[in-house]
Amino acid sequence: MDKKLSRASFAGRFFRDRQGNPWKTRDYQRKSLNSRQKRKVLRCGRDVGKTSEIEIVALHTAYYNDNKELLIAAPRENHLLPLMERIVDRAQQIYPEKQVKVKRSPSYRLTFPNGTVLWGRIAGHRGVNFQGMHADFVWVDEAQEFSNAAWSELLPAIKGKGSLWIYGVPNGVRNQFYNFTQMDLFQQFHWPATLNPDFSEERRQEMAALYGGENSPEYLHFILGEHGRPRLGVFDFDLYQTSKKDFANYLLFKITANDLPLHHLEDLLPFPRLSTPVYLGADLGYASDPTEIVGWHIDKGMMNPAFRIHLENVPYNLQIRIFEYLRQQINILGIGIDLGGNGLGVMHQLIEKDPEWERLISGINFGGWVTVSYSSDRPCREPAKKFMTTLLERRLQSGAINMPASDREREDQYINHTFQVSEQGRIVYSKGNDHIIDADRCAALCFNQNNLESDLDKDPGIIIQGC
Numbered sequence: 046m047d048k049k050l051s052r053a054s055f056a057g058r059f060f061r062d063r064q065g066n067p068w069k070t071r072d073y074q075r076k077s078l079n080s081r082q083k084r085k086v087l088r089c090g091r092d093v094g095k096t097s098e099i100e101i102v103a104l105h106t107a108y109y110n111d112n113k114e115l116l117i118a119a120p121r122e123n124h125l126l127p128l129m130e131r132i133v134d135r136a137q138q139i140y141p142e143k144q145v146k147v148k149r150s151p152s153y154r155l156t157f158p159n160g161t162v163l164w165g166r167i168a169g170h171r172g173v174n175f176q177g178m179h180a181d182f183v184w185v186d187e188a189q190e191f192s193n194a195a196w197s198e199l200l201p202a203i204k205g206k207g208s209l210w211i212y213g214v215p216n217g218v219r220n221q222f223y224n225f226t227q228m229d230l231f232q233q234f235h236w237p238a239t240l241n242p243d244f245s246e247e248r249r250q251e252m253a254a255l256y257g258g259e260n261s262p263e264y265l266h267f268i269l270g271e272h273g274r275p276r277l278g279v280f281d282f283d284l285y286q287t288s289k290k291d292f293a294n295y296l297l298f299k300i301t302a303n304d305l306p307l308h309h310l311e312d313l314l315p316f317p318r319l320s321t322p323v324y325l326g327a328d329l330g331y332a333s334d335p336t337e338i339v340g341w342h343i344d345k346g347m348m349n350p351a352f353r354i355h356l357e358n359v360p361y362n363l364q365i366r367i368f369e370y371l372r373q374q375i376n377i378l379g380i381g382i383d384l385g386g387n388g389l390g391v392m393h394q395l396i397e398k399d400p401e402w403e404r405l406i407s408g409i410n411f412g413g414w415v416t417v418s419y420s421s422d423r424p425c426r427e428p429a430k431k432f433m434t435t436l437l438e439r440r441l442q443s444g445a446i447n448m449p450a451s452d453r454e455r456e457d458q459y460i461n462h463t464f465q466v467s468e469q470g471r472i473v474y475s476k477g478n479d480h481i482i483d484a485d486r487c488a489a490l491c492f493n494q495n496n497l498e499s500d501l502d503k504d505p506g507i508i509i510q511g512c
């Protein structure tokens with residue numbers, strides 16, 4: 046074996062950057078990369094090189110240590126899979142002729158010629174995947190998403206003298222990742238995204254606009270890597286995992302403005318005729334915000350996913366045509382439309398073209414109030430967005446909703462959706478990456494309102510039908 050290379054030199058020799066040039070460790074990355082501490086935590090913004098450090102250090106450790114057990118842990122498959130595949134690629138470049146044996150199932154296992162084994166495992170439901178492991182080196186990516194149950198399984202899986210390095214982006218939740226970032230026992234690193242040489246003034250402005258200003262919770266978390274004010278997860282991580290099922294007929298379409306001149310709608314959305322009736326929910330974006338249209342089958346009160354249509358920069362008139370097209374193809378029971386963005390305009394246009402739409406569409410004012418039940422025939426009201434969220438939460442709790450396992454973006458949004466309580470005691474939900482959830486909120490509310498047990502009409506001032 047060659048004289049031991051420093052980790053930075055190892056990266057320079059075996060890694061390439063996106064341009065194909067030998068990897069150069071950035072100044073802010075150097076101290077962490079060369080750390081010899083057994084306990085370390087990186088609290089960072091996005092895209093600063095956390096996962097890259099794991100790749101480099103894991104392969105460096107495997108290269109220079111015989112007969113060790115190494116473990117890379119991540120909360121979900123979405124995180125682990127790309128990381129492990131990049132490591133497999135690099136390992137095959139470093140060790141020619143298939144000297145590294147790779148197994149991908151039931152979990153990642155790379156066996157190196159020196160007897161060292163690198164495992165890649167997801168925390169999974171309650172962290173059971175870590176049971177029975179005894180690792181000398183452990184790296185945890187996207188640690189902010191680890192549940193307490195997963196940490197309690199992971200910590201005993203580290204050998205007495207083993208090391209634990211933790212990488213995460215704050216999400217405001219005061220969970221175990223937050224605790225680690227407050228402990229003197231752990232060597233602490235903090236890399237805001239602004240350290241990345243690609244982070245320009247233009248990017249700063251774009252991110253501030255996207256997240257609603259530089260003081261917004263999302264800018265504080267994702268860019269500055271700060272915890273910000275305490276927040277709580279809206280949806281329970283474990284419940285979402287339990288609700289995931291494989292739906293072979295689940296349809297997912299993505300259309301961008303570039304697709305449009307080339308295709309007819311029928312080609313873009315080869316939508317089969319669906320005989321089972323469907324509730325639709327829609328968050329109709331404009332300019333930079335995407336549009337999400339979701340469909341849910343209702344089966345004995347249970348919500349099962351039918352489809353999701355994601356549109357980017359798709360003009361208003363085409364959004365209208367898509368609704369008309371969907372009505373030809375499926376039996377629609379109701380459509381909840383968020384009246385923000387393009388919602389109000391699209392709803393008006395549809396009703397103007399055909400008054401029958403008025404029966405189908407419920408326009409929902411997210412900032413308004415909604416009738417949730419009747420007491421002595423008097424309506425009881427709750428803030429609309431909070432109530433819609435409660436509907437989804439209750440369904441997850443009672444198992445009355447199934448989530449499509451193949452829809453990773455939906456899962457990302459649910460897991461990362463948080464709220465804080467304002468000084469006035471109001472619940473404020475995180476913004477930005479939540480358009481699918483908003484569409485789901487609309488579908489769930491529309492279903493709920495159509496089934497309110499009362500002789501009274503829906504409250505016309507709140508759920509605006511046809512305005």
Ligand SMILES: Nc1ncnc2c1ncn2[C@@H]1O[C@H](COP(=O)(O)OP(=O)(O)O)[C@@H](O)[C@H]1O
Nearest residue numbers: 062063069070071091092093094095096097098
């Ligand atoms: N020192 C570096 N030189 C070149 N590219 C880098 C360097 N560090 C990170 N990158 C690139 O930046 C991008 C984000 O890195 P990644 O490790 O995925 O960040 P994070 O995990 O913090 O989000 C990747 O494309 C990665 O290759």
Ligand SMILES: [Mg+2]
Nearest residue numbers: 095096097186
């Ligand atoms: Mg990463």
